[in-house]
Amino acid sequence: MEEQKYVLENQDSFELKHIFDCGQCFRWNEETDGSYTGVFGKNVLNVQKQCKKIIFKGIVDGNIEEIVTDYFDLNRNYLEIKEQLSKIDENVSSSVKYGEGIRILNQDLWETIISFIISANNNIPRIKGIIERLSEKYGQEIEWNGKKYYTFPTRQELENVTVQDFRNLGAGFRDVRLYETTHMILDKKVDLDKLHHEKDTEIVREELLTLSGVGPKVADCILLFSTLKRFDVFPIDVWVRRVMNELYIKNPDEKKVNKKEIEKIALEKFGSLEGLAQQYLFYWKREA
DNA sequence: ACCCAGGGTCGTC
DNA sequence: GACGACCCTGGG
Secondary structure (H helix, E strand, C coil), X not given: CCEEEEEECCCCCCCHHHHHCCCCCCCEEECCXXXXXXXXXXXXXXXXXXXXXXXXXXECXXXXXXXXXXXXXXXXXXXXXXXHHHCCCHHHHHXXXXXXXXXXXXXXXXXXXXXXXXXXXXXXXXHHHHHHHHHHHHCCEEEECCEEEECCCCCHHHCCCCHHHHHHCCCHHHHHHHHHHHHHHHCCCCCHHHHHHCCCHHHHHHHXXXXXXXXXXXXXXXXXXXXXXXXXXXXXXXXXXXXXXXXXXXXXXXXXXXXHHHHHHHHHHHHHHHHHHHHHHHHHHHHC
8 A cells, every 4th residue: 555644734732742642542652753653443654743734644544634534533623622621620721731732532442442451450561562462463464664563453353362362462361351352242242333323321331341351440441532432431540530539539548539429520520521521630640 | 579550350258 | 339369560
């Protein structure tokens, strides 16, 4: 395939570091020139920002403008969202200012499910390593500029992968979960296409929770970061627990903070934008 | 050397 | 509903 290029001018709310380091994705890496390269779908893409210009180029399966517009959520008005969130209080306002260039990517549902099962009780360097090895071993190779990249394996490509194979990739105790979930999806015990057509977030959530290795936190991440794209969820991890406690609850023993209490406050304060609020607060707290 | 924590989930009580 | 166990890696 031929390299394609697309240039975007005067795009607001688009900072590479904010988008790729806010914890929503695991396959984007910074180059020495400050640009980022990543693999998604059958695409290998490099993104760089020069002043107000954003330059996308790479090996892309389809029309680059359409693919980029969809993946980077370019049709959504983030200025309006940020304005609404900033009205809530000083803290949210600071966090929004800090991560003003965040965009929530439209990532493939299957890839997001597997990636966040791997993320459980794990750290980011290791998560990235496992996903990279998984792709190298079972995905398709794409060569670009003399470098080799690998697509994230499809569910069919993982059909014959054993529990031990997952363990050998370094997945640890998540091996069984990955195996079971892969087969539940292959057997359509959970039908990913149907999930996209279901409107009620709570029903989709219940369905995701039947997957092995998917608990409340992982389910919410899948809902927020994949093409399911729900903002009425609030993934609670150690960082969000920390920041919510510091800002609103102020319990001296952070671990004792009740999840229900966090959820209640989040819903009251952030309403239907709670997923986005979570992301700004998470990025703010974890980076600073 | 040793301990701890990391974008949690699961089985057991 | 609370509690410990779980694989593995990096950092103090």
